[in-house]
Amino acid sequence: MPELHFKQALLPGGWLCDVLVSIKGGHIAAVSTGVAASDACERHAIGLPGLPNLHSHGFQRGMAGLTEIRSAPSDSFWTWRDLMYRFVDRMTPDDVEAITAQAYVEMLEAGFTRVGEFHYLHHDPSGVPYDDIAELAGRIAAAAKASGIGLTLLPVFYAHGGFGGRAPDPGQRRFLNTVDRFARLVDGSRRAVAECDSANVGIAPHSLRAITPDELAAIVPLGGGAPVHIHVAEQTREVDDCIAWSGARPVRWLLDHAPVDHRWCLIHATHMTGEESRAMAVTGAVAGLCPMTEANLGDGIFDTPTFGASGGRFGVGTDSNVLIGVADELRQLEYSQRLALRVRNVMATPRIASTGRALFDAALAGAAQALGVAGGLAPGLAADIVSLDAERSALAGRSGDAILDGWIFGSPRPLVDCVWTSGRKVVTKGRHHLAESVAAMFRRRLEGLLAE
Structure with a gap:
């Protein structure tokens, strides 16, 4: 069962620290708080619902x-x-x-x-x-x-x-x-x-x-x-x-x-x-x-x-x-x-x-x-999760709601680090795993359209 550990994460009841999210079958199986990260966890600083x-x-x-x-x-x-x-x-x-x-x-x-x-x-x-x-x-x-x-x-x-x-x-x-x-x-x-x-x-x-x-x-x-x-x-x-x-x-x-x-x-x-x-x-x-x-x-x-x-x-x-x-x-x-x-x-x-x-x-x-779904970091919901890069200057010294204020109003560029959808990691260090191949196909198709 894959596990993600966040120093801070926004849960339905608010921000909590040392949050462990367990994923099974594309859904969140469990959320624990106040838990130290183990060697088996993938560790991140800030977790948000997608x-x-x-x-x-x-x-x-x-x-x-x-x-x-x-x-x-x-x-x-x-x-x-x-x-x-x-x-x-x-x-x-x-x-x-x-x-x-x-x-x-x-x-x-x-x-x-x-x-x-x-x-x-x-x-x-x-x-x-x-x-x-x-x-x-x-x-x-x-x-x-x-x-x-x-x-x-x-x-x-x-x-x-x-x-x-x-x-x-x-x-x-x-x-x-x-x-x-x-x-x-x-x-x-x-x-x-x-x-x-x-x-x-x-x-x-x-x-x-x-x-x-x-x-x-x-x-x-x-x-x-x-x-x-x-x-x-x-x-x-x-x-x-x-x-x-x-x-x-x-x-x-x-x-x-x-x-x-x-x-x-x-x-x-x-x-x-x-x-x-x-x-x-x-x-x-x-x-x-x-x-x-x-x-x-x-x-x-x-x-x-x-x-x-x-x-x-x-x-x-x-x-x-x-x-x-x-x-x-x-x-x-x-x-x-x-x-x-x-x-x-x-x-x-x-x-x-x-x-x-x-x-x-x-x-x-x-x-x-x-869209006919439920959103949030809670057991039973789809494991749609976003982590932010806490090393960016817009988030320096921030915690809790100040993280969202810094992201939305204080950064000149995206702060997204990793993204999971239905438990599958699709973005790492801000880049989608297929970004280069998808962009190459996009360029070819658009160049053809604009040349007509």
Whole structure:
């Protein structure tokens, strides 16, 4: 039974010293505290639970840095989306697998141990399904299996180009399905992840603009009790268009017409009224915040104080994968609140004075719920564990919650030392074991795409 010993580790009840974690069958078999390290233990200074990344489009890692040129008098999410469609047009299944694998390796090196892959690229470049309708889902599963990251695969239903069943745009042809074909895709996705450790499959209606009310009602039961994720209220234009279509704002419409509960994750939910924020919090649904992407796309700032005051839960995701980092997402979330409100330490709570600890605890609980798993260092849970390099200057003299504050707010570079997923060590001294080979394939595929 492999054993890991940490001088300090963050357990569900808080920080404790001399923590021994025993692993069996990919899960934590036992956690002991106040125990001296034996010669048989693998020894580390700082242990943390791995953080789930609740929202990713893996293939978009290949676009990072390619859209930072003004393409219109007023660039926006919508002009960025046009560039994304052109990038997608050229991608082969091999491209998807290689780029996604690179994203997953970088997530693991950053301290993410599980990913919610919001998977909407389904068909060939002409929009015709592959012989195996879940071909690209299988490529995502292959990238997850090779990298070792835990996977919650979220096949996306996408049928329309705007509210009220508007005809789709040509650039969306690779995403589209009918309800019946989507049911086959969900079944195929479950087969695709069967050989991945601890994988599960949910469903994802893309957005209210991409699905009609009847279609939404038809696909939600396909998930059973699994996670349900949806983009909502990311952009002000989306809010205006929803009001023009239905007379209601997107989140309000969703809460009134769908069975939103603890299984649901509302991605972004950026533009809500106070009433919507409070109503969403009551349902138990998770807000899927993607602070780096939301800043990159100019989406806006989520009203975390109102949502949190009503007991709302949130997690973070890397979304477009323009930059992948646990500390980056959490820091950007806090700093966006400071800029909006002109105060400091917004995310700290009466119970937890440390902003880093409050951010980490909330993101761990919310993202785990959103991906249909449990997170933390406790017996019976998956052995998804991260160690930090205590020799880095940002952690000098730190203990307890000050470690998280130093990691998130005080380091110019990642502090992750080692990472285990389902008990398997995949990162050592900050580098994934397949980093070089995965990066070489990524470069080859991307050079081919950009040369076209």
